[in-house]
Amino acid sequence: MIVTRLSLTDFRNYRSVDLDLAPGPNLFVGRNGQGKTNLVESLGYLGTLGSHRVSSEQAMIRQGADAAIIRARVSHEDKELLLEVQLNRTGANRAQVNRHQVKVRELPGYFSTVLFAPEDLALVRGEPSLRRRFLDELLVLRNPRLSAVLSDYDRVLRQRNTLLKSARAAGVRGNDLSTLDVWDERLITLGSELIEARGRLVAELQPRVAEAYVSVAGDDHHAMLASRLSVLAGDPDAESDEQDIRTVMAAEEVMARFRESLDRLRRSELDRGMTLVGPHRDDLVLELNGMPARGYASHGESWSFALALKLASAGVLRAESRVGDPVLVLDDVFAELDESRRGRLGAAVDDFEQVLITAAVFGDVPPALARNTVQIERGTIVDARNPTGDTEPTPVEERMSDVAD
Amino acid sequence: MYEGIVQELIDELGRLPGIGPKSAQRIAFHILQTEAFDVSRLAEVLVEVREKVRFCEVCGNVTEQERCAICRDPRRSAATICVVEEAKDVAAIERTREFKGLYHVLGGAISPIDGVGPEDLRIRQLMERLADGTVTEVIIATDPNLEGEATASYLSRLLVQPNLRVTRLASGLPVGGDLEYADEVTLGRAFEGRRVVQG
Ligand SMILES: Nc1ncnc2c1ncn2[C@@H]1O[C@H](COP(=O)(O)OP(=O)(O)OP(=O)(O)O)[C@@H](O)[C@H]1O
Ligand SMILES: [Mg+2]
Numbered sequence: 061m062i063v064t065r066l067s068l069t070d071f072r073n074y075r076s077v078d079l080d081l082a083p084g085p086n087l088f089v090g091r092n093g094q095g096k097t098n099l100v101e102s103l104g105y106l107g108t109l110g111s112h113r114v115s116s117e118q119a120m121i122r123q124g125a126d127a128a129i130i131r132a133r134v135s136h137e138d139k140e141l142l143l144e145v146q147l148n149r150t151g152a153n154r155a156q157v158n159r160h161q162v163k164v165r166e167l168p169g170y171f172s173t174v175l176f177a178p179e180d181l182a183l184v185r186g187e188p189s190l191r192r193r194f195l196d197e198l199l200v201l202r203n204p205r206l207s208a209v210l211s212d213y214d215r216v217l218r219q220r221n222t223l224l225k226s227a228r229a230a231g232v233r234g235n236d237l238s239t240l241d242v243w244d245e246r247l248i249t250l251g252s253e254l255i256e257a258r259g260r261l262v263a264e265l266q267p268r269v270a271e272a273y274v275s276v277a278g279d280d281h282h283a284m285l286a287s288r289l290s291v292l293a294g295d296p297d298a299e300s301d302e303q304d305i306r307t308v309m310a311a312e313e314v315m316a317r318f319r320e321s322l323d324r325l326r327r328s329e330l331d332r333g334m335t336l337v338g339p340h341r342d343d344l345v346l347e348l349n350g351m352p353a354r355g356y357a358s359h360g361e362s363w364s365f366a367l368a369l370k371l372a373s374a375g376v377l378r379a380e381s382r383v384g385d386p387v388l389v390l391d392d393v394f395a396e397l398d399e400s401r402r403g404r405l406g407a408a409v410d411d412f413e414q415v416l417i418t419a420a421v422f423g424d425v426p427p428a429l430a431r432n433t434v435q436i437e438r439g440t441i442v443d444a445r446n447p448t449g450d451t452e453p454t455p456v457e458e459r460m461s462d463v464a465d
Numbered sequence: 466m467y468e469g470i471v472q473e474l475i476d477e478l479g480r481l482p483g484i485g486p487k488s489a490q491r492i493a494f495h496i497l498q499t500e501a502f503d504v505s506r507l508a509e510v511l512v513e514v515r516e517k518v519r520f521c522e523v524c525g526n527v528t529e530q531e532r533c534a535i536c537r538d539p540r541r542s543a544a545t546i547c548v549v550e551e552a553k554d555v556a557a558i559e560r561t562r563e564f565k566g567l568y569h570v571l572g573g574a575i576s577p578i579d580g581v582g583p584e585d586l587r588i589r590q591l592m593e594r595l596a597d598g599t600v601t602e603v604i605i606a607t608d609p610n611l612e613g614e615a616t617a618s619y620l621s622r623l624l625v626q627p628n629l630r631v632t633r634l635a636s637g638l639p640v641g642g643d644l645e646y647a648d649e650v651t652l653g654r655a656f657e658g659r660r661v662v663q664g
C-alpha cells in the first residue's frame with residue numbers, strides 16, 4: 061500500500077501542511093529540528109497508535125493548539141481509503157475511515173508501517189524488555205486479540221506480585237496461600253499463550269533475519285535467533301543456555317514446564333515477593349556466528365542486526381498482508397551507517413511499494429532513493445518536487461465532526 | 466478552585482464513583498443555579514437511605530427489611546443460587562426475567578491490588594447456605610474480567626460437593642449487535658470461548 065497524500069493540522073511543529081507522496085522512495089531533507097521526524101511520526105502513529113519518541117500523545121499536538129489532525133489518503137491497487145485521526149488535548153481522540161466514525165484502536169487495521177530509527181540499535185544492545193516489546197508489537201499487529209492477552213497477563217502479574225508481597229509481610233508459608241493457585245492458573249494459561257505465540261513468531265523471523273543480515277552487512281555471517289525462556293531455567297537469575305531454545309514448544313509442553321517452575325520456585329517467590337518465571341522474564345537472544353550479539357558484536361555488526369530485525373518484521377507483515385506492503389519509514393537511519401551499508405540497505409528496501417526517508421544531509425542517502433525529494437524548513441514544505449503532477453492545493457478541511465466515540 | 470463551601474461541594478461530589486472533577490463541577494453548579502432543583506428532598510433521601518437500607522441477611526442484596534424481596538418471594542426456586550459480585554448485578558439479571566432462583570451477593574471480587582481476599586467476601590455465608598443440600602445448582606455470574614474469573618475459579622474449587630452442579634455464565638459477543646461490527650478483541654475471545662453445540 062502507499063500513502064498518496066498526507067495532511068497535518070497542528071501536529072508537532074506543523075500548523076497546516078498538505079503533501080502528495082509518490083510510490084517508491086520519498087526523501088525528506090532539511091536541517092536539524094525542522095520537522096522531518098515529525099512528518100513521518102504522524103504516519104507511524106496511524107499504523108501503531110504509538111510513537112517511537114514519546115509515550116504521551118500530548119506532545120504530538122502543536123504547542124498552543126488544542127487538537128492535532130493527521131489525515132492520510134492511502135491506496136492499494138485501485139482501492140482508496142481516507143484515514144483520519146484527531147488527537148485532543150482534553151477528551152477522547154477520534155478516528156474516521158472514509159468519513160465514517162471508527163474506534164481509534166481500529167486504525168492500525170487499515171494501515172501498516174514499519175519504522176526504522178537510530179533507537180533500533182537498542183534492540184541489539186539494550187535490555188531484554190526492548191526485545192520483548194519488539195516481538196509483542198509485531199504479535200499484536202498480526203493478531204489484535206493478543207493485545208488483550210498481553211494486558212491481562214500484566215494485570216495477573218500485578219495481582220500475583222501483590223499477593224506474594226502481602227503474604228511475605230504476613231508471614232504466610234507456601235501452601236497456606238489458597239488464592240495463589242487461582243492466580244497461578246491464569247498466569248500459566250495467559251503466559252503460555254504468549255510464550256507459544258512469540259515462539260512461532262521467532263521461528264518465522266529466523267530465516268528472514270539471516271537473509272536480511274547477509275544482504276545488509278554484505279558478508280556471510282550467520283545471524284541466529286533463540287528464545288530464552290525463564291520457564292526452562294533451573295535458577296531464574298542464571299544466564300545459562302539450557303533456557304535457550306530454537307524450536308517452537310507445543311502449548312501443552314509450555315504449560316507443563318511453567319507449572320513445574322512455579323512449583324519449584326514457590327519458596328523463593330514468597331521470599332522475594334515477586335513472580336520469577338514467565339514471559340515477562342524472557343528474552344530474544346541474538347547470535348552472530350554462534351556468539352551473543354550483545355556484548356560481542358561490533359558497532360557496525362550490531363547495526364546490521366538491528367536493521368535485519370526490522371527488515372524481517374516488514375517481511376512477515378508483507379507476507380500476510382491483504383493490502384500490499386507495509387509502508388517503510390527510515391528516520392535518520394542513513395547517517396548512522398557506513399557507505400557500503402547505506403547502499404545495501406537502499407537495495408534491500410527498494411522493492412517495497414513505498415519507502416519514506418528522512419535525512420539532515422542529502423548526500424547520506426543513496427542516489428537511487430533520492431528520486432522524490434521534499435525540502436522541509438521550520439514546519440513547512442519549501443520545495444516539493446511534485447511527484448504526481450497534481451499542483452492544486454487542497455483547502456484545509458474543517459474539523460472532524462463531533463460524534464461521540 | 467472555588468471559594469470555601471462551593472469547593473467543598475465539588476470535592477465531595479468528586480469522591481463519588483464515576484464522577485470526575487468536571488462532572489462534579491457541573492453537578493455543583495446545577496445544584497446552585499437551578500431553582501427547580503429540590504435540595505432538601507435530595508438531602509432527605511440521602512439520610513434516609515443510610516438509615517433504612519441494609520443488606521439482606523440471607524443473600525446480601527440491598528433491602529429495607531431483614532430479608533430482601535427476592536428471598537421473601539415463595540415463588541422463587543430455592544434449588545438454584547446465582548452468585549454475583551454486587552447488588553447492582555442482581556438488578557441487572559432481574560431485568561432479564563430469565564432467572565427464577567435466589568441470589569448471593571459476594572460484595573466484590575478477589576483482587577490483591579485492592580486488598581480484597583476471599584475472607585473479605587461473603588463466601589462463608591454462601592457455604593452455610595449450601596450446607597443442607599436444598600441447593601442443587603450454583604451459577605457463578607461474576608464479572609467477565611480477570612478478577613471476576615479468578616473469583617469464579619476460586620469458588621469452583623471450593624464448591625466441589627456431592628449433588629451440586631456449578632455453572633459459569635458464558636461470555637462473548639454482545640447480542641443485538643452485528644458480527645461485523647464486533648471489535649477484533651471481543652470477536653477473537655468469542656472464538657476462543659466457543660462451545661460445542663453438536664457432536
Ligand atoms: N508539540 C509541538 N509543538 C510545536 N513544536 C514542536 C512540538 N513537538 C516538537 N516540536 C518541534 O519540532 C522540532 C523537531 O522536529 P523534528 O524532530 O521533526 O526534527 P528533524 O527535522 O527530524 O530534526 P533532526 O534532523 O535533528 O532529526 C523541534 O524544534 C521541536 O521543538
Ligand atoms: Mg529527526
Ligand SMILES: [Zn+2]
Nearest residue numbers: 521524533536
Ligand atoms: Zn436476599
